[in-house]
Amino acid sequence: MYKSIAAELVAEALNKSTEETTKMIERPKQLQHGDYAFPCFALAKEKRQSPQYIASELAESLSNPAFSAIEAMGGYVNFTLHKEHAGSHVLQTIQQQQAAYGSSTVGQKELVTIDLSSPNIAKPFSMGHLRSTVIGSSIGLLLEKQGYQVVRINHVGDWGTQFGKLICAYEKWGDEAKVRRNTIPELLKLYIRFHEEAAQNEQLDQEGRDWFRKLEQGDAYAKKLWRWFRDVSMEEFGRVYELMGVTFDSDAGEAFYNDKMDRVVKELEQKGLLSLSEGAQVVELNTYNLPPSLIKKKDGATLYATRDLAAAIYRKETYNFSRSLYVVGHEQNLHFQQLKIVLMKMGYDWADGITHIPFGMVLQDGKKMSTRKGKLVLLDKVLEQAIQLADDNISKKNPNLIHKEEVARQVGVGAVLFHDLKQERIHDIDFSLEDMLRVEGETGPYVQYTHARACTLLAKSEMNLTSPEIDKDTAAEAWPILSQLLQFPEAVTYAAANYDPSRIAKYVIDLAQAFNSYYGKVRILEEDEKLAARIGIVTAVKTVLAEGLRLLGIGAPKQM
Numbered sequence: 001m002y003k004s005i006a007a008e009l010v011a012e013a014l015n016k017s018t019e020e021t022t023k024m025i026e027r028p029k030q031l032q033h034g035d036y037a038f039p040c041f042a043l044a045k046e047k048r049q050s051p052q053y054i055a056s057e058l059a060e061s062l063s064n065p066a067f068s069a070i071e072a073m074g075g076y077v078n079f080t081l082h083k084e085h086a087g088s089h090v091l092q093t094i095q096q097q098q099a100a101y102g103s104s105t106v107g108q109k110e111l112v113t114i115d116l117s118s119p120n121i122a123k124p125f126s127m128g129h130l131r132s133t134v135i136g137s138s139i140g141l142l143l144e145k146q147g148y149q150v151v152r153i154n155h156v157g158d159w160g161t162q163f164g165k166l167i168c169a170y171e172k173w174g175d176e177a178k179v180r181r182n183t184i185p186e187l188l189k190l191y192i193r194f195h196e197e198a199a200q201n202e203q204l205d206q207e208g209r210d211w212f213r214k215l216e217q218g219d220a221y222a223k224k225l226w227r228w229f230r231d232v233s234m235e236e237f238g239r240v241y242e243l244m245g246v247t248f249d250s251d252a253g254e255a256f257y258n259d260k261m262d263r264v265v266k267e268l269e270q271k272g273l274l275s276l277s278e279g280a281q282v283v284e285l286n287t288y289n290l291p292p293s294l295i296k297k298k299d300g301a302t303l304y305a306t307r308d309l310a311a312a313i314y315r316k317e318t319y320n321f322s323r324s325l326y327v328v329g330h331e332q333n334l335h336f337q338q339l340k341i342v343l344m345k346m347g348y349d350w351a352d353g354i355t356h357i358p359f360g361m362v363l364q365d366g367k368k369m370s371t372r373k374g375k376l377v378l379l380d381k382v383l384e385q386a387i388q389l390a391d392d393n394i395s396k397k398n399p400n401l402i403h404k405e406e407v408a409r410q411v412g413v414g415a416v417l418f419h420d421l422k423q424e425r426i427h428d429i430d431f432s433l434e435d436m437l438r439v440e441g442e443t444g445p446y447v448q449y450t451h452a453r454a455c456t457l458l459a460k461s462e463m464n465l466t467s468p469e470i471d472k473d474t475a476a477e478a479w480p481i482l483s484q485l486l487q488f489p490e491a492v493t494y495a496a497a498n499y500d501p502s503r504i505a506k507y508v509i510d511l512a513q514a515f516n517s518y519y520g521k522v523r524i525l526e527e528d529e530k531l532a533a534r535i536g537i538v539t540a541v542k543t544v545l546a547e548g549l550r551l552l553g554i555g556a557p558k559q560m
């Protein structure tokens with residue numbers, strides 16, 4: 001809100017639109033350079049004058065009670081907020097709006113589908129799918145806060161040639177009792193063995209393909225095995241989702257589109273987009289410098305791409321989205337490029353809204369973690385370990401805590417999720433269990449702990465706040481906190497617009513740090529005439545930390 005006051009002042013003085021000046025206004029890197037800065041370099045070029053000159057002329061001509069100073073410095077106009085004014089204003093706003101602080105209506109209830117999580121059945125839930133789940137969930141929460149309507153879709157990988165291979169392996173070497181006891185690890189073993197033996201024996205791949213064909217043709221026995229694998233997998237995934245507190249609006253996986261692909265293939269044919277390449281049906285994309293999109297294999301088997309085409313069309317028809325997001329690792333960049341172009345070629349201009357949101361891989365010893373190579377780290381084990389650790393900590397520090405189990409879950413899961421979300425989405429991450437479980441430094445539990453500390457202070461003070469006013473000294477002392485609180489709406493807007501939850505993770509760390517250093521310096525509960533102002537600050541910090549954590553999909557216990 002103060003940013004827009006500054007933008008309006010500049011716009012008026014320069015005869016530009018507020019939109020344009022809003023985009024140009026920056027945040028000075030150093031607190032002593034004020035709260036907003038307007039750079040005059042572009043203007044200087046345009047007018048062939050020095051930026052210093054333009055800045056000082058401009059600064060001279062501006063004034064507004066919201067700012068205590070508007071000064072030129074090094075080619076910038078720096079705006080310094082009137083601290084009591086802005087401080088009281090932000091505390092009152094948070095007091096009134098509570099968790100809704102930072103919300104907006106820019107989304108205008110437009111519908112956005114988010115394809116997220118989407119693990120593959122008969123395999124363990126991988127670290128890559130963890131990334132998709134937590135990044136996708138947070139983006140969903142951010143978009144909802146911006147006034148969008150969100151539909152979360154778990155596009156489970158439950159169809160494809162690999163299930164032919166798996167059925168084939170089960171037929172040859174499977175032991176029903178063993179598989180029943182320990183389904184996913186046993187199926188994984190069978191799958192790995194299939195690949196090992198297929199390397200020696202060409203016949204095997206053919207057998208696998210034959211089983212997949214049977215499955216696609218609805219063979220009862222193949223279907224029964226497939227259904228069993230799927231049910232058990234979904235049950236296991238469900239446990240992970242429950243621990244993480246994640247839910248979906250739809251579990252329509254790849255198999256869901258089995259009866260919806262014919263129509264798409266026909267349509268591609270009618271529109272003259274299909275061509276034959278080595279017996280397979282493809283859509284040529286050489287004019288886009290891309291390899292062809294494979295629609296049907298030589299033996300008539302459908303592919304991942306075919307199912308995604310059918311899914312995109314189904315989603316448009318079912319939800320009438322304005323945007324359709326896919327939170328999937330960057331190794332599938334090409335796939336989503338192709339998907340979008342094929343839909344365009346089919347004449348669907350809504351394909352414009354198809355957006356791949358890529359993220360980095362989880363690396364182990366510099367390489368992508370491989371399901372097939374064995375030494376896989378299992379997500380449910382990581383989560384359980386994190387929760388156990390949190391539980392041990394609570395037992396040591398706060399043995400009588402009520403709802404201890406739920407708090408341990410929130411803190412353990414908070415550590416794992418925050419560790420992921422604080423990284424820039426696109427960067428690869430080196431897997432480190434130690435880092436994921438860490439509770440000190442820039443971690444989820446550190447933020448949760450700060451929130452709990454604020455709650456404890458408030459519980460002790462028992463003060464009922466109505467409309468917090470802040471005096472000059474308190475505003476100056478608490479300025480790092482107040483200025484951070486003022487930035488929350490901007491942080492949310494940025495994070496939502498860039499699909500970047502790490503902005504919020506960094507935000508809550510900064511706010512928590514500002515608060516902890518204040519807490520270390522100031523006797524918050526001292527009974528003096530400034531108590532109400534300080535309680536106002538603690539209340540606002542508590543509210544915004546909890547809301548920031550919520551946007552990351554992380555709980556904020558009141559005690560821990």
Ligand code: ARG
Nearest residue numbers: 115118119120155157308328
């Ligand atoms: N199951 C896929 C995988 O693990 C991810 C699916 C992503 N969503 C999609 N619509 N293709 O690689």
